[in-house]
Amino acid sequence: MTTSSRRGDTDPTGPRGTAPTPATLTAPALLRTAAELDALPRPAGAERAVVMTMGALHEGHATLIRAAREAAGPDGQVVVTVFVNPLQFGEAADLDRYPRTLDADLETAAAAGADAVFAPGVDEVYPGGEPQVRIAAGPMGERLEGAWRPGHFDGMLTVVAKLLHLTRPDEAFYGQKDAQQLALIARMVRDLNFGVRITGVPTVRDADGLALSSRNRFLSPQERHTALALPRALFAARDRLAAQQALHERAKATAPGGDDRAAGLNRLGEARAAADAQAVALARPNGAPAAVRATARAILDEAATRGKHPLVLDYLALVDPADFTEIPDDRESGEAVLAVAARVGETRLIDNIPLTFGALS
Ligand SMILES: Nc1ncnc2c1ncn2[C@@H]1O[C@H](COP(=O)(O)OP(=O)(O)OP(=O)(O)O)[C@@H](O)[C@H]1O
Numbered sequence: 001m002t003t004s005s006r007r008g009d010t011d012p013t014g015p016r017g018t019a020p021t022p023a024t025l026t027a028p029a030l031l032r033t034a035a036e037l038d039a040l041p042r043p044a045g046a047e048r049a050v051v052m053t054m055g056a057l058h059e060g061h062a063t064l065i066r067a068a069r070e071a072a073g074p075d076g077q078v079v080v081t082v083f084v085n086p087l088q089f090g091e092a093a094d095l096d097r098y099p100r101t102l103d104a105d106l107e108t109a110a111a112a113g114a115d116a117v118f119a120p121g122v123d124e125v126y127p128g129g130e131p132q133v134r135i136a137a138g139p140m141g142e143r144l145e146g147a148w149r150p151g152h153f154d155g156m157l158t159v160v161a162k163l164l165h166l167t168r169p170d171e172a173f174y175g176q177k178d179a180q181q182l183a184l185i186a187r188m189v190r191d192l193n194f195g196v197r198i199t200g201v202p203t204v205r206d207a208d209g210l211a212l213s214s215r216n217r218f219l220s221p222q223e224r225h226t227a228l229a230l231p232r233a234l235f236a237a238r239d240r241l242a243a244q245q246a247l248h249e250r251a252k253a254t255a256p257g258g259d260d261r262a263a264g265l266n267r268l269g270e271a272r273a274a275a276d277a278q279a280v281a282l283a284r285p286n287g288a289p290a291a292v293r294a295t296a297r298a299i300l301d302e303a304a305t306r307g308k309h310p311l312v313l314d315y316l317a318l319v320d321p322a323d324f325t326e327i328p329d330d331r332e333s334g335e336a337v338l339a340v341a342a343r344v345g346e347t348r349l350i351d352n353i354p355l356t357f358g359a360l361s
Pocket residue numbers: 052053054055060061063064173174175176177178201202203204205211212213214215216
């Protein structure tokens with residue numbers, strides 16, 4: 001039988017020897033059933049914020065919880081859900097080996113400022129077995145991750161819908177690391193009038209650049225070295241775009257008249273100055289999407305040739321964050337997401353970076 005429990009005070013030094021903070025002094029309530037969650041009083045005159053996770057909490061999750069705490073304020077309430085959702089897994093092996101670390105998760109949640117952790121069992125979330133009626137993610141859910149993990153986003157949205165109904169938050173927080181998931185949740189909430197604010201939180205990375213992920217623990221040191229090609233590719237592409245855009249800005253500032261100026265200089269016999277003026281005039285942002293893709297691709301291709309621990313690329317795509325369709329090569333302005341998914345050994349990783357075309361960053 002499972003019961004609602006409010007665990008005693010944690011070690012005052014906090015988890016992993018961190019300095020004590022007010023949040024570490026009180027452990028969150030551990031709620032195992034929907035009935036226990038229903039019995040959790042709502043904060044009076046303040047908001048409830050929710051962070052949904054599959055557990056094995058790391059600093060990325062802690063950042064989401066801190067953001068929720070900050071938004072809810074001292075009088076508000078932060079609920080963290082921990083549930084490994086079978087509906088969104090393709091291979092049973094991936095589901096079976098997914099890490100489950102509830103005791104450590106409660107400490108991490110406490111230190112980050114959670115008031116309650118809702119960690120139901122599979123039977124509690126799906127009392128009638130696999131649900132007959134599900135959320136369909138639609139066309140956006142069939143692109144990128146959806147193409148590689150058929151049914152994944154339907155399963156993800158179905159459990160997110162259920163968890164939103166169960167926890168009834170004012171605001172819910174999700175990581176930009178799972179950019180397509182975040183976009184789909186925002187879309188579902190808008191299309192189906194869920195009446196909750198959805199907030200994205202930027203990706204948290206390790207010092208070496210790798211995006212934090214529960215699945216990183218499966219990487220051997222050599223595999224991790226290969227996996228670093230993901231952030232390196234994304235950051236190189238971002239830098240390439242910034243350089244191209246800086247050159248374009250310089251062109252606008254230094255070459256009024258562009259090609260006309262080059263022609264005039266040519267007539268005067270100033271061949272070198274004419275060539276410079278023309279080069280500057282040509283430094284337009286046109287072709288930036290192709291340059292961004294090529295820059296990232298070169299780094300990923302190199303990692304794919306690594307002897308013992310090669311990277312196997314599933315996709316690299318430059319997409320519109322609104323619907324995850326490919327950005328056309330002649331795009332000169334607007335928001336984009338450069339997204340990548342790859343396998344290293346048995347571990348599949350995803351990462352992405354937001355980019356803005358047509359602006360100096
Ligand atoms: N590095 C990160 N930075 C910011 N948010 C993150 C990060 N990693 C995960 N999140 C967010 O935390 C929430 C829960 O994610 P989840 O429990 O699946 O963790 P995960 O580390 O992404 O695990 P995995 O990649 O193995 O599925 C999601 O909203 C996810 O986007």
